[in-house]
Amino acid sequence: MDLGNTMSINCFEWNNQLSNLLDGTLKGENKIKNDEHLKKCATCQKHYDHALVIFSTLSQQKREILPAQLRKEPLTHLLHSIPQEFFSHKGKTYWQKTPWYIRAGTKGILFFVVAFFLITLTPKLKSLYEREKNQNRGVLDPFSLKLEEESQENTQKNDNEASQQQSLPLTRGNLTTAVQKEPDEAFLGELDENDSETNNIQKENIAQEIWRFHIKTDSPHEMRLKILKLFTELKISSQTHGTGGIEAPGGIQFDLQVTQELAEKIKNHLTMFFPKNTDTASDTNIQNTFTWYKNKVKRAQANGIARVVIWLSQV
Amino acid sequence: MALAQKNTKRFENILELYGDLIYDICVNILWSSSLGQVAFKTTMKEIKHELKANPYFDYKRAFVLKIAYEKLGFAYQKNIKKLTPAEQIMLDTYLSLNDKINQFDSYFHRLPFADMFLLLIRDKHGLPYPEITAAMNTPEDSLKTQRQMAYRTLEEWIWETQ
Numbered sequence: 001m002d003l004g005n006t007m008s009i010n011c012f013e014w015n016n017q018l019s020n021l022l023d024g025t026l027k028g029e030n031k032i033k034n035d036e037h038l039k040k041c042a043t044c045q046k047h048y049d050h051a052l053v054i055f056s057t058l059s060q061q062k063r064e065i066l067p068a069q070l071r072k073e074p075l076t077h078l079l080h081s082i083p084q085e086f087f088s089h090k091g092k093t094y095w096q097k098t099p100w101y102i103r104a105g106t107k108g109i110l111f112f113v114v115a116f117f118l119i120t121l122t123p124k125l126k127s128l129y130e131r132e133k134n135q136n137r138g139v140l141d142p143f144s145l146k147l148e149e150e151s152q153e154n155t156q157k158n159d160n161e162a163s164q165q166q167s168l169p170l171t172r173g174n175l176t177t178a179v180q181k182e183p184d185e186a187f188l189g190e191l192d193e194n195d196s197e198t199n200n201i202q203k204e205n206i207a208q209e210i211w212r213f214h215i216k217t218d219s220p221h222e223m224r225l226k227i228l229k230l231f232t233e234l235k236i237s238s239q240t241h242g243t244g245g246i247e248a249p250g251g252i253q254f255d256l257q258v259t260q261e262l263a264e265k266i267k268n269h270l271t272m273f274f275p276k277n278t279d280t281a282s283d284t285n286i287q288n289t290f291t292w293y294k295n296k297v298k299r300a301q302a303n304g305i306a307r308v309v310i311w312l313s314q315v
Numbered sequence: 316m317a318l319a320q321k322n323t324k325r326f327e328n329i330l331e332l333y334g335d336l337i338y339d340i341c342v343n344i345l346w347s348s349s350l351g352q353v354a355f356k357t358t359m360k361e362i363k364h365e366l367k368a369n370p371y372f373d374y375k376r377a378f379v380l381k382i383a384y385e386k387l388g389f390a391y392q393k394n395i396k397k398l399t400p401a402e403q404i405m406l407d408t409y410l411s412l413n414d415k416i417n418q419f420d421s422y423f424h425r426l427p428f429a430d431m432f433l434l435l436i437r438d439k440h441g442l443p444y445p446e447i448t449a450a451m452n453t454p455e456d457s458l459k460t461q462r463q464m465a466y467r468t469l470e471e472w473i474w475e476t477q
Binding site for chain 2: 015016018019020047050051055057058059061063064066067070071074075
């Protein structure tokens, strides 16, 4: 490499002049200096030779000529002039050949039909799904299975007791009419007649019901013992959740899940504890001492299971 | 009406004068005649739009080239063609010097877009630097350095990987 002196140029300077040298725009003293450097420096001479090859290759490249079609219509390239059939193998389908208004109409009708079916079927599908979900819960819930087993044992052992209890008064209404009626009928008589949904549930024997008993007493703790005794008589296991009762501000609450039969037995027993007094003077007070009602449960519950809530309130 | 006719005439004039040049640049840089046609159409559309927007502006080659440079840049970014590693290895190692010079296009298209544009309009079409400066919006000395660097890169690829 030539490091250069005052009269001649070095490789760096020569490189800077390469573009002008190729263009042939170097003249006079600059051209002489470049030529002298090329004679002395073999590396730069090699670079120059290579640059000349590249330059000649570039300048000799074939020039593309604007196609006549494109020159005629410069804003539409040639591919647009090729018929569409060229790109598609089979041409237009029957659907594509039909007029646009028929296609649009058909699509609109189909859309509305699909929308209608979706709107009508969604609630039905939802109810089916929920029913299946409830059934699955009933099968898989070990607590409910245990209760069912207990209820079966109770029914086998207490056939006589059950037959006697059926003859007991069932409502707080007229005693005689209540005895004449079947227990379910008597109970349903007390329910809201307009609540057809509840009746349907009762008829289908789907246990989605809650029994609420409200007992007003001077001493809830004494009453609690009576209730516990009742549970023992009815052979409700002490292991059953909620049989112990929970002390709450204003009283004691029992919240347990039992079979429907047991729930009815509890109701019968409690009704016997608090018979309706016919005395008109004290009627109001006695009626307020014990009240009960049955309602349907919104929450999903296992088949044959009823929720019993007994509230012993401090007077 | 007269203005519209005038614009149409000017557009036809531009197409007649620079149509081949722009088409050649488009096809060479995008390395495909179909893509080149699309890029040419886009450029022409933009030129027509400019003619309509500024009817009294004196359009020269530099301005047409500037529009072509911008539109081609977008088209190149969208349709950039990269060699596969196998092709690059083949180009770098297995070919003889003569074959490499014959495959000059492959090396040329490995250059950046601006370098390709510069070499094409300067070395192939011999356009003067002032017009290239206006088209590429780059000073003349920078263009000369850029050109020299592009030459050096091509030289490295072709001669120094033997």
